[in-house]
Amino acid sequence: MIDLRVLRENPDLVRDSQRARGAELAPVDALIAADDRRRAAVARGDQLRSDQKAASNAVKTATPEERPVVLARARELAAEVKAIEAEQAAADAELRTAHLAVANIASPAAPPGGEDDFVTLEVVGTPPTVPNPRDHLEIGNALRAIDTDRGAKVSGSRFYFLTGVGAQLELALVNLAMARADEWGFTPVIAPALVKPETMEGTGFLGAHASEVYKLADDDLYLVGTSEVALAGFHADEILDSDELPLRYAGFSSCFRREAGSYGKDTKGIIRVHWFDKVEMFSYVRPEDAEDEHQRLLAWERDFMDALELSYRVIDVAAGDLGSSAARKFDIEAWFPSQQAYRELTSTSNCTTFQSRRLNIRARGATGNQPVATLNGTLCAVARTIACLFDHHQQPDGSVYVPPALRPWLGGREVLTPR
């Protein structure tokens, strides 16, 4: 949710953001109107309640003669209060709906435009030159590391088994990611993959992308698409101590995505799947520290890419391609030789105070209690990272090079060789 005070004082800031996102302006005007209506309803309701309270107090001090009159007046006011409260509840609901319909105010620094209007900030490393590169699935099959046929048999399309060295590679990546995060000061967390509707809504995933989310109808629970959801919900309805910020968590969980509307995209292999495991970084910071923290998260993501010896580029995602919660987003896209293309491996978003308003997360400070800023960043999305490692580090002889950082968890192996 955006800050209604900002909207009241500077509505053009919000309108500019909507334009940059390529979104409609109507929801902004609807929100302004709903805010006005609600405040009017609150003022009327408060006045009536005050009157009714006075009338009710008069009942106990009334003499027996006065009592019938006083009581009648109190009854009348009670009925009016009941009516105005229904009106106020309707105005509240209307405001909430209008409020949820407006995305976070995009950073003025975010490039305007849509998916293709990103700005490349940096290109790191040199893409390897592999003659006749094979894709990750061919390599994974040869190594008996990835089994999508049996994944499909057991669970359907976009499912897979990791077997043998594939399974070990997942554990190696997760261990490396968690060890690094721990060094950087993150609290390691194993997070639940099932969350309540209010948690899912609070993180902004039930808006435009609701069709991406799996729901368990019988239990009123959602499967998370990222541990960001659980890590954001972790401090919901809490007032944090300003002095203990920043709070940083590295969460591991399975992630589930319906991938509705992505038919035909990345159907081969494990780049786009319905389920994968991920280590996600999540920070709670003071609002004024959010931009610096965003740069730190990006730096940590790059550090991990560097440890895996991948070549990649960093892009500044355009306003129109931001999630509804994000004010700014940087993606790291790694080079896939078989596709001769950069593909997204990590993504870090600055959600400013948008999520914390929805989830009611504040910090106690000198100027009162204020919403905190939340930021998230992928440390390692396992399946896609394995796909990239196979593709990127394939050797002409069919083996796959193992970067030193992963070797401690792979029995010291320097290369993976088909048996």
Next chain:
RNA sequence: GGAGGAUUCGCAUAGUGGCCUAGUGCGCACGAUUGGAAAUCGUGUUGGGGUAAAACCCUCACGGGUUCAAAUCCCGUAUCCUCCGCCA
């Protein structure tokens, strides 16, 4: 899945229809006292809405209901605890 019990301002508690504008202790903050500290004493200390600032309104797990009036009575829900059943 079944049977009981619990949920009050950071923590512990008091509170069975109007004097609750929620008391007390601990903790915390500030001040007094002190050479400095402890102890002691005093003051303050839930959160939100609203306003130019006030006034004012809401908040006793949450949602309904009864009543002129609800922390208190009634119904439902959630969470936690104990026991039974099942179970990795």
